[in-house]
Amino acid sequence: MAGDTMRRMVPYAVWGWDPTGSPPTADELRQLRPTVEQSLGFSLGEPRFGQLGELPPPRVRLAAALEPLGSDDPADRARHAIGRSYLDLLRGLNGAVEPVPDLVVRPTTPAEVEQVLAWAGDAGAGVVPFGGGSSVVGGVGPVPAAAERPVISLDLQRLSGVLEVDRTSRAARIAAGTLGPAVDAALRPDGLSLRFFPQSYEQSTVGGWLATRAAGHYATKLQHIDDLVESITACTPVGWWESRRLPGSGAGPSPDRMLLGSEGSLGVITEAWLRVQDRPRHRATASLVAGSFPSGADAVRLLLQSGLAPATCRLIDGVEATTSGAPGVAAGEALLVLGAESASHPVEDELEAAVAVVEEAGLRRLPPTSSAGDAWRNAFKAAPLLRERLALLGVIVETFETAVPWAHFPALHREVTAAVENALHEICGGGRVTCRLTHAYPDGCAPYFTVLAPGRPGSEAGQWRDIKSAASDAVLGAGGTITHHHAVGRDHAPWYGQQRPPVFAAALAGARHAVDPTGLMNPGLWDTDSDMHYR
Ligand SMILES: Cc1cc2nc3c(=O)[nH]c(=O)nc-3n(C[C@H](O)[C@H](O)[C@H](O)COP(=O)(O)OP(=O)(O)OC[C@H]3O[C@@H](n4cnc5c(N)ncnc54)[C@H](O)[C@@H]3O)c2cc1C
Known part of the structure; x- marks a missing residue:
């Protein structure tokens, strides 16, 4: 790439996954293109990089005492x-990032958080908390609906x-x-x-x-961050919200849950007090193949309902498994990766018991030398970086997820797949949707869909919005939730609006008003009329 183009490109730190990394070069992308074309079955265009235009000047200044915490650097904003998300990636790549925050503010203590909220109240500025921005x-971005402030x-x-470890509890x-990684590094010495x-x-x-009720990659037992919470401390515009540290409590609706x-x-x-565990020392894994994705799902259901709960329990459809480089799985089949771990005792027996249940349900065990499980795990880790390379090559690449009781899973899988395939055919003239089960419960599962399709240069955002709308309608129509762990944000707001009971929506609005009477916090969030169609 010419030096001049390099200089004007949107900095990688704006749109790239690894803030310390660098973007792939055009040559690297050209070399990757034939492999991707062969794997996906459609042809791709030339790699494109956008440029960051001039941003509007900040409309507000921090109070003098807080000024050292603020930044108005354009790339930072x-x-x-x-x-x-894929839409965010496109916005970053194209340099179309507006609306942007007027300032980025980085408090270093809880007291400074309180001071910034007090200043924001006086200045009439909205406040969008930003963690990792993932x-x-x-x-995490401001919305046009809130553009007047x-x-x-x-x-x-x-x-x-x-900040503190209570080893006894x-x-x-x-x-x-x-x-x-910093959480893990700090806990490791103990x-x-x-x-x-x-x-x-x-x-x-x-x-x-x-804040998003995230879920980790363990498929069973302690899946959601919710399960690890003892207490949470938060600063609201009207004061501090701090719950008592308790292993459990029946004292009315939970402040943490809220x-x-x-x-x-x-x-x-x-900050929060979170339950931690001894580091696992014993591990065992196995990979199996199911005749079809639905029959594999049925085996996972029987496994969870047997009372066994292997930490890893991922069912991946055959196309996704093959794309990940997992050998020994045909297109119509599915790969089941099981894993057990413990800090206190060997887990081979536990794993064998789980294998016996799914074998009884018709699954075929792959030899221990098979690399299928590792191939899939490696692809899982590499996914964020691969995703941005695919987007640069013009591929529409995004995921969406849900959860549903087992009784409704087969219909949901069928109907959502069909709705997305139809949308892909009409909107992109091709492409594919694959599925895996990321989490499993005795009463249901969390299906996770991946979409890969040829984008029309310049129209990819609109194409994806239409595909996502079709997918979200189908998910709700089939009895699923609009999200199992990705959260609501602005993109899911219309469907969250349909899913939650109206009386609950009113109760939540009342709670928001009580702690934030002037509407400072994350303005526009969950407004069903400021949905992803602005993006
Ligand atoms: C490649 C990739 C893989 C992902 N995998 C998973 C996954 O396995 N499981 C999963 O659950 N999610 C996953 N996500 C989604 C995302 O990482 C999660 O939603 C995560 O919990 C967001 O954390 P964050 O610190 O990046 O929050 P941000 O993205 O910065 O913020 C998310 C929301 O929380 C609010 N927020 C952030 N910090 C605070 C705070 N301290 N106080 C109040 N509000 C706050 C923000 O205002 C925003 O509304 C994935 C995303 C990507 C890009």
């Missing part, structure tokens, strides 16, 4: 205008660290802006682990996990 649902992005990464007090690993682990924070999933709409989570 641009980064905080977007999350990490939202895939339009959770200035908005700051409150970046919490300087509130970082494991096995719990840790962790600052909200701590990124996944032989402890949070054992919470979302795929976005490296680039997401404890506060973000709590903050979980609040997505910055009730206040800023500053």
Whole structure:
């Protein structure tokens, strides 16, 4: 690429997955293109890079005492205008990042969070909390609907660290802006682990996990961050919200539950006491093949209903398994990856018991030398970086997820797949949708769909919005939730509006008004009329 183009390109730190990394070069992408074309079955265009235009000047200034915490650097503001959904990736790549926050503000203590909220109240500025910025649902950028007021992005990464460990109760007090690897590194010397690993682990924070009700990659038992919470502390515009540390409590509606999933709409989570565990020392894994995805799902249901709950239990359809490089799985089949682990005892017997249940249900075990499980795990880790390369080559590449009781799963899988395939045919003239089960419960499962389709240069955002609308309508129509763990954000707001009971919506609006009477916090979030169609 010519030096001049390089200079004008949107900085990688704005749209790229790894803020310390660098973008793929055009030559690298050209070399990748034939492999992708062969794997996906459609042809791709030339790699494209956009440029970052001039941003409107900030409309607000911090109070003098807070000024050292603020930044009006254009690339910083641009980064905080977007999350990490496909639509955000396109906006970043194209340099079309507006609306942008007027300022990025980085408090270093809870007291500074309180001071910034007080200043924002006086200045009439909206406040959007920002953890790792890995939202895939339009959770972190300002919305045009709130454009009449200035908005700051409150970046919490300087509130970082494991602040206290209670070894006796096995719990840790962790600052909200701590990124996944820093949590693990701080707990490791005590032989402890949070054992919470979302795929976005490296680039997401404890506060973000709590605010979005994130789920880790363990498929059973302690799946959601909700399951790990002892207490949460948050700063609201009207004061502090701090719950008592308890292993369980029946004292009325839970203050923690109310903050979980609040997505910055009730206040800023500053820290939490979370349950931690001894680091696992014993592990065992097995890979099996099912004759079809539905029959594999049935085996997973029988496994969970038998009372067994292997930590890893991922069912991946044959096309997705093959694309990941997993050998020994044909297109109509499905791969089941099982894994057990423990800090205290060998787990081979537990794993064999799980294998016996799914074999009884008709699954075929792959030899222990098979690399299928590893291939899929590696593809899972590499996915964020591959995704941006595919987008640069013009591929529409996005995922969506849901959860549904087992009784409705076969119909949901059929209907959602058909709705997306129809949409792909009409909107893109081709493409494909694949599915895996990321989480499993005795009464249901969480299907996770991946869409790959040829984009029309310049129209990809509109194409994806139409595909996503068709998918979301089908998910709700089949009895699923609009999200199992990605959260609501602005993108899911219309469907969240349909899903939640109207009386509950009114109760939530009342709660928001009570803690944030002037509507500072994450303005426009969940407004069903400011949906993803603006993006
Ligand atoms: C490649 C990839 C893989 C992913 N894998 C998973 C996965 O396995 N499981 C999963 O659950 N999600 C996953 N996600 C989605 C995303 O990582 C999660 O939603 C994550 O919890 C967001 O954390 P964050 O710190 O990046 O929050 P952000 O994206 O910064 O913010 C998300 C929302 O929370 C609010 N918020 C953030 N911090 C605070 C705070 N301290 N107080 C109040 N509100 C706050 C923000 O205002 C926003 O509304 C993935 C995303 C990507 C891009």
